[in-house]
Amino acid sequence: MSVTNPVSALIQPLGEMPPESVVFGSTDAMHALRERLAKIAGANVPVLIQGESGTGKDIIARMIHVSSPWKTGPWVKVNCPAIPGTLLESELFGYEKGAFTGAYGSKPGRVEMAHRGTLFLDEISELDMALQSKLLQLLQDGQFCRIGAQEDKRVEVRVVCATNRKLEEEIINGTFRSDLFYRINVVNLHIPALRERSSDIPQLVSYFIEHYNRRFNGRAPMPSAELMKALMRYHWPGNIRELENLMKRYVILGSEDSISGDLRPHEPDLFSADIPVDGQVSLKKITRQAVRELERKIILKVLQHHHWNRKQAAKALNISYRALLYKIRDAGLPSNRTPRSGAHEDAQAAVNETAAAD
Ligand SMILES: Nc1ncnc2c1ncn2[C@@H]1O[C@H](COP(=O)(O)OP(=O)(O)OP(=O)(O)O)[C@@H](O)[C@H]1O
Numbered sequence: 001m002s003v004t005n006p007v008s009a010l011i012q013p014l015g016e017m018p019p020e021s022v023v024f025g026s027t028d029a030m031h032a033l034r035e036r037l038a039k040i041a042g043a044n045v046p047v048l049i050q051g052e053s054g055t056g057k058d059i060i061a062r063m064i065h066v067s068s069p070w071k072t073g074p075w076v077k078v079n080c081p082a083i084p085g086t087l088l089e090s091e092l093f094g095y096e097k098g099a100f101t102g103a104y105g106s107k108p109g110r111v112e113m114a115h116r117g118t119l120f121l122d123e124i125s126e127l128d129m130a131l132q133s134k135l136l137q138l139l140q141d142g143q144f145c146r147i148g149a150q151e152d153k154r155v156e157v158r159v160v161c162a163t164n165r166k167l168e169e170e171i172i173n174g175t176f177r178s179d180l181f182y183r184i185n186v187v188n189l190h191i192p193a194l195r196e197r198s199s200d201i202p203q204l205v206s207y208f209i210e211h212y213n214r215r216f217n218g219r220a221p222m223p224s225a226e227l228m229k230a231l232m233r234y235h236w237p238g239n240i241r242e243l244e245n246l247m248k249r250y251v252i253l254g255s256e257d258s259i260s261g262d263l264r265p266h267e268p269d270l271f272s273a274d275i276p277v278d279g280q281v282s283l284k285k286i287t288r289q290a291v292r293e294l295e296r297k298i299i300l301k302v303l304q305h306h307h308w309n310r311k312q313a314a315k316a317l318n319i320s321y322r323a324l325l326y327k328i329r330d331a332g333l334p335s336n337r338t339p340r341s342g343a344h345e346d347a348q349a350a351v352n353e354t355a356a357a358d
């Protein structure tokens, strides 16, 4: 039996997207990705998008849809981890009346809703083995069966999957079917991490600042050269999502200090036992580094607790105000926080201490 076109109310909106020039930037890896996307968009083959969390897999999936011949058809996204395991099968494949307790009527699943459009399965590694088999059948012969139905249905659907996991490892662990992997991986698009395309950061920064200035009626200027350098050096574990959130905060709070403390270069965790011991290990050096790191963390915590009032923080830490200023500078913590309560107090404390020291 063939599926008729889905009702338009079931079609999900695509949402706002940044311009292509911003999405792809100017690095070689992103240009190669753009070319690959253009080549495969028109062919009805499954696509697997891989990349760390926050790299833009969702955006690339939507770009595939809008660049495809099915762009006027439905765009149906399924966020696999968001739907409890027991509901996922009926959500994906639908059910017939009486298929299980509570099935008072029949309901189409999202696979059917995506007929003549794109089905985007986000975080595909979350599908259990039984659902993986059903999906394999869909990809092999375009057929599936609603829960409780007597016969299969046929759909024409472009399947795009995404994951931030290494599916090859899941196959070795026995949690992902290798035959399904080969089916969904006909074309693979890998999105590089933001730290691998740091030359795109200035363009992304200016896009997000303009975007959020418009949204929040803000007037935040472009960051100083110094801040931009720090943004380009940072290792971005949360990728573009983290950059976007940071820029949103910058626009709302309106000062560089409100974000510069978050941009410390990545350092190995000196408190873990993972310190490499194959070469020479200088216990003295490691201990000194660990003490400095611990000191930095404590100072930051106390400063935050006292709303960056350095006089109160110095008192709480039982060190002099001058010693605290020195340590703040030494630890690379933001030094001159913009207008806040206590600024006047700080200035007065500095004057007093300088006078006392002279
Ligand atoms: N190239 C880009 N240009 C502009 N904004 C982007 C770009 N890539 C991602 N973003 C923005 O970053 C945020 C995260 O992107 P997205 O949701 O596509 O990442 P993801 O890889 O799907 O993450 P996750 O694995 O956590 O689901 C979104 O708000 C998106 O708009």
Ligand SMILES: [Mg+2]
Pocket: 057, 058, 122
């Ligand atoms: Mg996503």
